Amino acid sequence: xxxxxxxxxxxxxxxxxxxxxxxxxxxxxxxxxxxxxxxxxxxxxxxxxxxxxxxxxxxxxxxxxxxxxxxxxxxxxxxxxxxxxxxxxxxxxxxxxxxxxxxxxxxxxxxxxxxxxxxxxxxxxxxxxxxxxxxxxx
Amino acid sequence: xxxxxxxxxxxxxxxxxxxxxxxxxxxxxxxxxxxxxxxxxxxxxxxxxxxxxxxxxxxxxxxxxxxxxxxxxxxxxxxxxxxxxxxxxxxxxxxxxxxxxxxxxxxxxxxxxxxxxxxxxxxxxxxxxxxxxxxxxxxxxxxxxxxxxxxxxxxxxxxxxxxxxxxxxxxxxxxxxxxxxxxxxxxxxxxxxxxxxxxxxxxxxxxxxxxxxxxxxxxxxxxxxxxxxxxxxxxxxxxxxxxxxxxxxxxxxxxxxxxxxxxxxxxxxxxxxxxxxxxxxxxxxxxxxxxxxxxxxxxxxxxxxxxxxxxxxxxxxxxxxxxxxxxxxxxxxxxxxxxxxxxxxxxxxxxxxxxxxxxxxxxxxxxxxxxxxxxxxxx
Numbered sequence: 361x362x363x364x365x366x367x368x369x370x371x372x373x374x375x376x377x378x379x380x381x382x383x384x385x386x387x388x389x390x391x392x393x394x395x396x397x398x399x400x401x402x403x404x405x406x407x408x409x410x411x412x413x414x415x416x417x418x419x420x421x422x423x424x425x426x427x428x429x430x431x432x433x434x435x436x437x438x439x440x441x442x443x444x445x446x447x448x449x450x451x452x453x454x455x456x457x458x459x460x461x462x463x464x465x466x467x468x469x470x471x472x473x474x475x476x477x478x479x480x481x482x483x484x485x486x487x488x489x490x491x492x493x494x495x496x497x498x
Numbered sequence: 499x500x501x502x503x504x505x506x507x508x509x510x511x512x513x514x515x516x517x518x519x520x521x522x523x524x525x526x527x528x529x530x531x532x533x534x535x536x537x538x539x540x541x542x543x544x545x546x547x548x549x550x551x552x553x554x555x556x557x558x559x560x561x562x563x564x565x566x567x568x569x570x571x572x573x574x575x576x577x578x579x580x581x582x583x584x585x586x587x588x589x590x591x592x593x594x595x596x597x598x599x600x601x602x603x604x605x606x607x608x609x610x611x612x613x614x615x616x617x618x619x620x621x622x623x624x625x626x627x628x629x630x631x632x633x634x635x636x637x638x639x640x641x642x643x644x645x646x647x648x649x650x651x652x653x654x655x656x657x658x659x660x661x662x663x664x665x666x667x668x669x670x671x672x673x674x675x676x677x678x679x680x681x682x683x684x685x686x687x688x689x690x691x692x693x694x695x696x697x698x699x700x701x702x703x704x705x706x707x708x709x710x711x712x713x714x715x716x717x718x719x720x721x722x723x724x725x726x727x728x729x730x731x732x733x734x735x736x737x738x739x740x741x742x743x744x745x746x747x748x749x750x751x752x753x754x755x756x757x758x759x760x761x762x763x764x765x766x767x768x769x770x771x772x773x774x775x776x777x778x779x780x781x782x783x784x785x786x787x788x789x790x791x792x793x794x795x796x797x798x799x800x801x802x803x804x805x806x807x808x809x810x811x812x813x814x815x816x817x818x819x820x821x822x823x824x825x826x827x828x829x830x831x832x833x834x835x836x837x838x839x840x841x842x843x844x845x846x847x848x849x850x851x852x853x854x855x856x857x858x859x860x861x862x863x864x865x866x867x868x869x870x871x872x873x874x875x876x877x
Contacts, residue, residue: 364628364630365616365618365623365627365628366618366628367618367619367623367624367625367627367628368617368618368619368623368624369619369624370619370624373624398621398624398625398739398743423644423747424640424641424642424643424644424647424747425640425643426636426639426640426642426643426691426692426693426694427691427692428630428632428635428636428690428691428692429688429689429690429691429692430632430633430635430636430690430691431630431632432627432629432630432631432632432633432636433630433632434630435630435632438630440689440692441630443629443630443631443636443637443640444640445640445641445644445742445747453742453743454625454742455625455626455629455640455742456629457629457630465692465693469647470643470644470647471647481628486628486629
């Protein structure tokens, strides 16, 4: 066990986590109102329950970031590290860590393109981020 | 329609705040409640409504009341602003005659406090918390770079917030951090979560505070230590889970809408406000707040603070207790912002501003998850 926190998937998010286990990023999509995130059984705009799951490109840009010098559970030996917000090309926003760049403020900027990879953590595959073209993994 | 005037007749903090290792969280709440009731010459037996973020049934038992109105709303640190708003409605509709709103938190010493548990099935638990979020300092702060980037600002924009508020804190004997700070002091302080240094992050403390609300009519028959403080307007908005789910990383919808509702119900505009409190767990929050409440234009908050406008002698005294950054921050700071708003209206703050007739108190909760606003004025 990594000691890091694990998401506790619910029936609403089951498909999301099943797809990440295949190294793919999927979210519910409402025909009328678009992406629904976090995943749930209805569209929060029109209340429709008739929507499909669609795959996302896994590409986006850094919307914001911090470099934490105090580690969360299981991360204590990794400080300092990035926690970033990624605006996906398709619109939804995800939180993640950024790998494959020096951990310093000048190494990144808002708007920098990143792509997803998946960290296998105690049986769950978590979306994580690296610069486009990087082959880094964790 | 004319609504009945609702007033604050009691307001007090716990006898001790800061580092209080020998009082429980509930004890801090009850201690402050008794002091606040004493402002109005009231006893627990006079109380028929209570509110708080601790278990309300435990608060009722410990204070010694059997309330017919109980409000356990908990949306984070601004919950007390929401409690004020709900109490106003309850008092106007006759659901209660005297409401006590209580806060007690042993945030630092953890005396009589339940262990902090995280629910990993929530949206935040599944999609934010797994990524090494050690505390609020590495989650509440995340949108800040989007804000600084949008307006071409650097890290010193945050430092100036702490510098400005330190000038107020120096006048507050109960403030945990009382030193007048320079930009260099702040920038050289320990890095916590870049771009945030420790002096741009709230300390974690112990403390309590309570408010007693009733109708103006009933207050007229009470033996009050201080003139009643009128709750002129209120607003609230619960936006959702937190910082990664904000609609716009550079502006907080719940600030915009709760403040607009408070101004509307008070029949006031920014031009009517003499004194301002903006909940500041971290130094970016007053920047968002000044803009979202409409006191300055987009991207102008940093320059406004840097100019001294919010510091002693400035045109818009803000966070005159030193704010959560300097005064105290138990975890759910909102009650302390309200207490300073009441003190300024009463004329009893150690950092008293001359002639304050109106105070706008804006809270945030759940790391950009919810907001509550309260407008106070003299009677």
